[in-house]
Amino acid sequence: MDRDSIFTTLSQLENNVRLHEGIYGIIKFLAVIDRYPNSSMINLSKEAGFPIPICVAIRNELAKIGWCSRESGGTEITELGTEVLSKLGKFNESFSCIDCNGSGLKLSLENYKDSLIQIRKFTDMRGPPNTVIDQSFATTETSLVRVLTMGDNYDLFHGSYALIGDSDLTCIPLALFSNSKSRVVVFDIDTRIRDIIDCANKKLKLNIEFVEHDLRKNIPEEYKNQFGCFVTDPPYTINGLNLFISRGIQLINDTQGGVGYLSFGSKPPQDQLQIQKNLSKMGCLFTHILPRFNEYVGAQKLGGVSTFYRLQILSDAEPLICTDYEGILYTGERNPTIRAYQCKNCKIMIEVGQGNNFVTIEQLKEV
Amino acid sequence: MDRDSIFTTLSQLENNVRLHEGIYGIIKFLAVIDRYPNSSMINLSKEAGFPIPICVAIRNELAKIGWCSRESGGTEITELGTEVLSKLGKFNESFSCIDCNGSGLKLSLENYKDSLIQIRKFTDMRGPPNTVIDQSFATTETSLVRVLTMGDNYDLFHGSYALIGDSDLTCIPLALFSNSKSRVVVFDIDTRIRDIIDCANKKLKLNIEFVEHDLRKNIPEEYKNQFGCFVTDPPYTINGLNLFISRGIQLINDTQGGVGYLSFGSKPPQDQLQIQKNLSKMGCLFTHILPRFNEYVGAQKLGGVSTFYRLQILSDAEPLICTDYEGILYTGERNPTIRAYQCKNCKIMIEVGQGNNFVTIEQLKEV
Numbered sequence: 252m253d254r255d256s257i258f259t260t261l262s263q264l265e266n267n268v269r270l271h272e273g274i275y276g277i278i279k280f281l282a283v284i285d286r287y288p289n290s291s292m293i294n295l296s297k298e299a300g301f302p303i304p305i306c307v308a309i310r311n312e313l314a315k316i317g318w319c320s321r322e323s324g325g326t327e328i329t330e331l332g333t334e335v336l337s338k339l340g341k342f343n344e345s346f347s348c349i350d351c352n353g354s355g356l357k358l359s360l361e362n363y364k365d366s367l368i369q370i371r372k373f374t375d376m377r378g379p380p381n382t383v384i385d386q387s388f389a390t391t392e393t394s395l396v397r398v399l400t401m402g403d404n405y406d407l408f409h410g411s412y413a414l415i416g417d418s419d420l421t422c423i424p425l426a427l428f429s430n431s432k433s434r435v436v437v438f439d440i441d442t443r444i445r446d447i448i449d450c451a452n453k454k455l456k457l458n459i460e461f462v463e464h465d466l467r468k469n470i471p472e473e474y475k476n477q478f479g480c481f482v483t484d485p486p487y488t489i490n491g492l493n494l495f496i497s498r499g500i501q502l503i504n505d506t507q508g509g510v511g512y513l514s515f516g517s518k519p520p521q522d523q524l525q526i527q528k529n530l531s532k533m534g535c536l537f538t539h540i541l542p543r544f545n546e547y548v549g550a551q552k553l554g555g556v557s558t559f560y561r562l563q564i565l566s567d568a569e570p571l572i573c574t575d576y577e578g579i580l581y582t583g584e585r586n587p588t589i590r591a592y593q594c595k596n597c598k599i600m601i602e603v604g605q606g607n608n609f610v611t612i613e614q615l616k617e618v
Numbered sequence: 619m620d621r622d623s624i625f626t627t628l629s630q631l632e633n634n635v636r637l638h639e640g641i642y643g644i645i646k647f648l649a650v651i652d653r654y655p656n657s658s659m660i661n662l663s664k665e666a667g668f669p670i671p672i673c674v675a676i677r678n679e680l681a682k683i684g685w686c687s688r689e690s691g692g693t694e695i696t697e698l699g700t701e702v703l704s705k706l707g708k709f710n711e712s713f714s715c716i717d718c719n720g721s722g723l724k725l726s727l728e729n730y731k732d733s734l735i736q737i738r739k740f741t742d743m744r745g746p747p748n749t750v751i752d753q754s755f756a757t758t759e760t761s762l763v764r765v766l767t768m769g770d771n772y773d774l775f776h777g778s779y780a781l782i783g784d785s786d787l788t789c790i791p792l793a794l795f796s797n798s799k800s801r802v803v804v805f806d807i808d809t810r811i812r813d814i815i816d817c818a819n820k821k822l823k824l825n826i827e828f829v830e831h832d833l834r835k836n837i838p839e840e841y842k843n844q845f846g847c848f849v850t851d852p853p854y855t856i857n858g859l860n861l862f863i864s865r866g867i868q869l870i871n872d873t874q875g876g877v878g879y880l881s882f883g884s885k886p887p888q889d890q891l892q893i894q895k896n897l898s899k900m901g902c903l904f905t906h907i908l909p910r911f912n913e914y915v916g917a918q919k920l921g922g923v924s925t926f927y928r929l930q931i932l933s934d935a936e937p938l939i940c941t942d943y944e945g946i947l948y949t950g951e952r953n954p955t956i957r958a959y960q961c962k963n964c965k966i967m968i969e970v971g972q973g974n975n976f977v978t979i980e981q982l983k984e985v
Binding site for chain 1: 621639640641642645646649650703704705706707708709710711712713714715716717718720721722723724725766767769770772774775776777795796797798799800846874875876877887888890891894895897898899901903904905906907930932933
């Protein structure tokens with residue numbers, strides 16, 4: 252195959268899968284398959300940065316034209332695929348550091364085994380995530396390494412930390428690793444979190460404050476401009492991000508500025524650009540982008556990972572939303588999915604989704 | 619000292635040095651001194667991310683109040699400084715991976731010794747940098763690791779690469795490590811670069827094209843929309859960045875999109891935010907931020923380093939500047955510095971700067 256016919260084929264393929272990343276996205280995916288032979292779809296998805304269903308679609312198209320094949324161990328590049336790739340470039344090596352898995356940070360969790368056991372006692376108390384409000388629990392390890400990474404960035408000297416929603420319970424390692432005089436305040440609508448925090452405060456002698464707060468409502472005046480740092484893992488919509496970051500900016504001391512830590516899964520490039528625009532507009536500056544940093548229990552569609560961003564909040568930062576918010580917020584509101592489940596015993600069909608008795612499959616399972 | 623008096627002191631200190639990063643910037647600097655005992659000012663500057671003159675100013679203020687001291691080996695934190703820091707936080711450890719120096723990439727230059735020797739033959743031919751047009755040569759190692767990093771990111775499959783200004787001669791490793799059928803085109807005003815490229819083409823059997831072009835002028839029609847990737851290290855002003863990125867966008871294939879690699883030193887937060895806004899507006903999405911990646915020969919004011927950014931150029935990207943550009947571009951035009959030098963032999967004073975016979979000290983030295 253010559254270059255021109257390769258590009259013609261790639262164009263057709265791109266038309267079939269309609270990948271936002273275009274032709275180069277497909278070439279990248281082929282190169283990922285080549286670089287990591289016999290990989291599972293979840294690993295290919297993590298490496299390429301595309302959601303699993305998209306990866307499956309590309310893989311199927313590539314298999315159809317004989318550039319890769321499905322083997323028992325995973326996906327493999329074929330001889331033809333190798334030939335195509337070598338026509339495009341000769342260099343397909345990873346320099347990702349093995350020691351730190353490419354993150355640049357070597358967080359030996361071995362050294363923090365006791366802390367992990369301590370924290371896990373509380374994360375284990377949460378029960379199932381409430382997916383209606385886009386809850387998806389980060390692993391206990393993720394909550395801990397978030398805090399260690401904040402320390403690496405000199406961000407455990409702020410003295411006051413606001414957690415804008417905290418079903419991940421990042422507040423617990425934060426209170427453990429910051430100064431005992433530090434103020435740690437959690438704003439969340441889910442009172443299960445309050446109960447766990449009460450318990451952690453007692454058992455670990457901490458002073459984490461819990462404020463029961465629907466983040467659609469404006470931040471109470473007494474908390475505005477009080478914090479040096481916020482941490483948030485917003486609902487997975489652009490509105491959710493705008494709202495939670497806006498709340499964060501209101502909490503940050505607006506003369507001194509401060510920093511924000513944002514966890515957010517990757518979105519198609521146009522959405523990512525919109526997010527970058529919104530953050531710039533609000534006066535939040537990206538200083539660190541750590542892809543695949545956060546791992547979640549479940550959340551397989553995105554390979555169970557999301558990006559961890561450090562934002563510098565400039566002293567003249569302005570929230571996009573500074574009053575109560577009435578709009579669409581959660582994924583389920585934006586793309587309502589109704590699914591039918593059949594009971595194994597009585598064979599009755601039950602509809603699950605917005606507007607039904609059971610909004611999530613998790614709720615149905617509990618009955 | 620209690621927390622309140624610490625913060626009062628920090629406020630005064632911040633008033634004296636007028637650090638853009640505010641009080642937290644000063645705390646960070648104290649923590650850097652604490653974390654890296656006996657460090658030279660250049661290393662403190664690299665780690666903190668502030669220019670050397672700013673670091674010197676903060677160090678002097680901190681020394682005045684007895685929080686740090688100047689020792690023969692470098693700067694050290696005092697007992698009082700340690701006490702202050704422990705009141706603010708208890709955690710000041712680095713998790714930066716030793717194996718890859720925190721970059722996440724392990725580029726063992728040992729494995730590329732021959733390539734380095736090969737490339738250095740040509741970078742050595744450049745003579746002194748022309749600082750009037752903000753030239754500041756990246757080290758030969760930097761030019762090479764830029765290309766290897768592009769490879770790590772699956773970006774050596776684009777097939778066509780535009781270098782928007784290339785006094786760093788990144789074109790040579792790029793031509794060496796991409797496919798021999800790849801197109802590599804350098805746009806530069808400096809014809810010294812053409813001569814070196816001619817020489818490299820002959821000796822290394824490469825096909826790098828050189829287009830003598832003042833980037834203030836619009837890109838010639840024949841080159842627009844032809845490339846999959848651009849690489850640039852613009853003049854160190856916001857205008858310079860806007861112009862060179864605009865030229866890059868014009869060169870990128872506007873239906874397929876592509877990527878851009880940008881090298882740029884750190885600026886005060888407000889300027890960085892403006893840059894982020896401009897890039898978003900143009901349709902360039904940050905995907906990677908690698909601080910301290912590029913090293914330069916000289917350029918000590920910024921610790922001789924700059925950040926390497928990967929930008930995804932969206933298919934509907936639009937340049938901010940799409941015609942000829944007449945405005946201010948280079949640092950010297952923005953902040954003209956006139957300095958007087960005295961000849962060691964004849965004692966005559968000679969003025970150096972914009973509008974004089976010798977615009978730079980390098981030119982004067984050559985006589």
